[in-house]
Amino acid sequence: MEPNLEEILPSKFYERDAHDLARDLLGKVLVRVCDEATCAGRIVEVEVYGGVDDPSCHADRGYPTERTAAMFGRPGTAYVYRIYGMYDCLNVVAPPGPEGKASAILVRALEPVTGLDVMAERRGIARPLTGKTSRALLSGPGKLCQALAIDRGFDGADLQSHPLVIVDAAPVPDAEIATSPRIGLNPATCGASTYFEWRYTVATSRFLSR
DNA sequence: GTGCTGATAGTCT
DNA sequence: GACTATCAGCACG
Numbered sequence: 001m002e003p004n005l006e007e008i009l010p011s012k013f014y015e016r017d018a019h020d021l022a023r024d025l026l027g028k029v030l031v032r033v034c035d036e037a038t039c040a041g042r043i044v045e046v047e048v049y050g051g052v053d054d055p056s057c058h059a060d061r062g063y064p065t066e067r068t069a070a071m072f073g074r075p076g077t078a079y080v081y082r083i084y085g086m087y088d089c090l091n092v093v094a095p096p097g098p099e100g101k102a103s104a105i106l107v108r109a110l111e112p113v114t115g116l117d118v119m120a121e122r123r124g125i126a127r128p129l130t131g132k133t134s135r136a137l138l139s140g141p142g143k144l145c146q147a148l149a150i151d152r153g154f155d156g157a158d159l160q161s162h163p164l165v166i167v168d169a170a171p172v173p174d175a176e177i178a179t180s181p182r183i184g185l186n187p188a189t190c191g192a193s194t195y196f197e198w199r200y201t202v203a204t205s206r207f208l209s210r
Numbered sequence: 211g212t213g214c215t216g217a218t219a220g221t222c223t
Numbered sequence: 224g225a226c227t228a229t230c231a232g233c234a235c236g
Contacts, residue, residue, distance in 0.1 A: 058228080065221080082221095083227060084218065085219030
């Protein structure tokens with residue numbers, strides 16, 4: 001079904017438990033409006049961070065730093081950080097957990113919807129796209145930020161106003177949602193949280209990060 | 211298909 | 224000074 005790129009998700013959508021929110025973000029569409037084109041992708045993979053004690057969460061220490069301040073902001077805003085010196089990653093800020101611990105949802109992969117040409121150009125991928133190269137457009141947190149031209153300028157930005165919004169689309173049935181451990185965590189520093197199944201994916205999608 | 215390596219710079223100790 | 228919520232490219236089977 002074709003998403004309505006005008007139907008922006010309201011603040012109320014973000015006002016609930018981060019895990020419920022993460023499940024319901026699956027299937028919604030991230031829309032990036034820029035001069036060249038409107039680019040959009042359907043969310044098919046997310047991970048929850050924080051909300052409770054979670055050493056893998058950047059905000060686990062409980063107070064904001066210059067980098068993590070946005071994670072302590074209003075639900076439905078963006079937290080964008082740089083990783084490995086070269087990639088930016090987009091998170092959706094979620095409400096804090098019961099003990100006031102900050103929480104956010106990392107957007108890990110999207111299924112291309114519109115603006116494929118512009119996204120391919122930003123990613124340095126040759127056109128025309130094939131099945132294989134279209135998969136490479138948005139199948140990872142660093143990749144999707146590159147394709148949608150999302151950088152740390154969006155840190156703290158509201159996801160309910162252009163040029164970056166999340167719009168409504170058909171929900172994903174529970175039967176199609178899979179959970180698994182989060183990607184890239186280090187057991188030495190993250191302990192048991194390394195194995196929490198806090199990664200939510202649309203199991204039927206061929207556009208996942210792995 | 212799997213697995214390893216290097217690139218790269220900001221953040222916190 | 225150590226570490227990192229990654230990716231592309233290459234080797235290998």
